[in-house]
Amino acid sequence: MQPDAIGKRLKRSRELRGLTIRALALQAGVPQSTISQVEAGHRPGAGLSLDTAKRISWALGIGLEALAGPYHEEEPEVPNAPDPAPPPPKRQRPRKAAPVG
Secondary structure: OOOOHHHHHHHHHHHHOOOOHHHHHHHHOOOHHHHHHHHHOOOOHHHOOHHHHHHHHHHHOOOHHHHHOOHHHOOOOOOOOOOOOOOOOOOOOOOOOOOOO
């Protein structure tokens, strides 16, 4: 499985700070398995509780938005959404004949 955007941000932020998964888990007060599973993609980062996400972001010294990403970035796909209709064809105007003379 591939990690979601939160898993990728979590791993990148942790590595930039030179922290191991264990060190981050201890600082954040969350299970090591939680961080490991989110980073590996076995658990969706979007499924973290708000409390857990706050603890992790605090331990990393970043804001929640840095961990979760901006709201508009990941809009869920609507299943079975119809494709948008193509624009109507442009009507062609009749051409006027050039004057003869």
